[in-house]
Amino acid sequence: MVYEKLRDLTEEATRKSGFEAVNFTVEHPANLELGDYASNIALVLGKKNGQNPMDVAEKIAEVLRQVEDNSLSRIEVASPGFINFFLSKEFFSKSLKNILEDKQFGKNENLKGKKVIVEYTDPNPFKEFHIGHLMSNSIGESISRLIEWNGAEAKRACYQGDVGLHVAKAVWGAVKNKESGIKNQEWGKCYTEGAKAYKENDTAKKEIEEINKKIYDRSDEEINKLYNEGRKESLEYFETIYKKLDTKFDFYFFESESGPFGKKIVLENKGGIFEESEGAIIFRGEKYDNSLHTRVFINSDGLPTYEAKELGLAKIKYEKYPYDMSVVITGNEVNEYFRVLLVAMSLVFPELAEKTKHISHGMLRLPSGKMSSRTGEVISAESLILELKNAVKDKFKETRRDSDDKLAEEVAVGALKYSILKQAAGKDVVFDIGKSISLDGDSGPYLQYTKARINSVLEKCRSLGIESSANGGQNFEIERVVYIFPEVVERASTEFSPHYILNYLVEVASRFNAFYAQNTIADKNDPESPHKAAIAQAVGQILESGLHLLAIPSPHNM
């Protein structure tokens, strides 16, 4: 990439000017008027040697100006000591050509040969697939795709709690319903009833704990039957949502599997890493780090907790797929458990702990009042998507466009994912349906719309017989942004941050829309028309690739 070349040139010029080697950066200035790239090397050197950075910059820039390279048009020095590089028309033409020739422009091979497993979504059978799972899914799917675009093989994994107290609560609710003659009760509702009873009623609490044990040892025929039905039903339902979200998992892991295995591992390490206390088996996090807590790994009933299961899971994953990196995406409410877990894991399976990367996300909140839906109950992913879809349909009617169900859903999913991915993961997302589909500004539909517009203009070019050509007589501002895409892909992947892609796409789209407003692209009498068509094509390609990396649908027209 260009910036690598600029780094090398700067380094060499610095040496030739008689300065020592230091750490420095070559980055895009915040404002493109200042240059396409800027280096802070003179600031670093000036500080180190007590010299005026402007003088240092001038000296280095003087040497750089001697370099014959047709990528560069000019080099400037600016206060307080930046060296600014301006790229040439030749460079922009060449990169435009590159983009048109490479349908996967932006992809790199930094992680070539690496195996990465990404775990996300993790809904629990018997419980609702709620909007929190949407967050995990959107982020996880995008991170998986980013990793693939960095050359690695990414396997998607979904880990599901098919045993545990929450299941017992749901099964308890189902048993009660059956006893009172209610049929076909939804599992989500059974769970809600069970959870309520568990909190409020001591008898129910004991019954649920009893059921929990029975689920683990599968000792009760009646319970087994209910359990099997519920599990199957939930899992099939989840698949219908994955389809809408364009996710396909390679592996499914279950707590019924990681539980016993995790328990075994903990017991094997009892006495050393884990110790017995009050009938449970615990890990004393404080022993290793003051900010950690003691965590229970096996409870006093002999059942493995989240932590033990997770420990077992790391190993199970590795046996199934010997990974170089394991990315685990969860809500940030488990952050501290995960920290403790990683310390415990570093003692039991040091090589796995080292390969594990935990990414957490905040909650998806709805602005109060608007759609906070029946008193505090969780909102299901399905109902949110449906609501969005209806809002999109209304919007289509308003603007008198044709729409079908599929298109409305693509726009709805795009709006939703955009809202989730637009900010750095970790913080809560405030999701406003109206804003997300308003399209007055940055939104999923804005990107989709821009892409659809490009599709349309390119069709017009084709019908007029205008062929894209990267050779043009002039330069357009938009060209100073399109070549950057690979850098963004690289950064987003190494930092596990899809929002870099999203922010970049908005910038490209907005610049393109300005370009589109100022220029007629398809014009037989304009000698620049092929060049403009090439720009539209390149931007279209970047939007297409970028939307793919975000797993946002890209409708052909809208």
Next chain:
RNA sequence: GCUCCCGUAGUUCAACGGAUAGAAUAGCGGCCUUCUAAGCUGCGGAUCGAGGUUCGAUUCCUCGCGGGAGCGCCA
């Protein structure tokens, strides 16, 4: 009380120790006989407070204040 995360325009978000802190929304204008006006374009408004490190701090450190999550048998 302890631990972790967070505090940026009215609101929702950006800013990899650097240049004039960017967008979008919301408000008021302008632009469709011409490729999709769900677009473009013009005009205000912000770094929670106090110190410190640095040539340079929204960013790093300390202390306040405010918000969120968690604090031994749920996940």
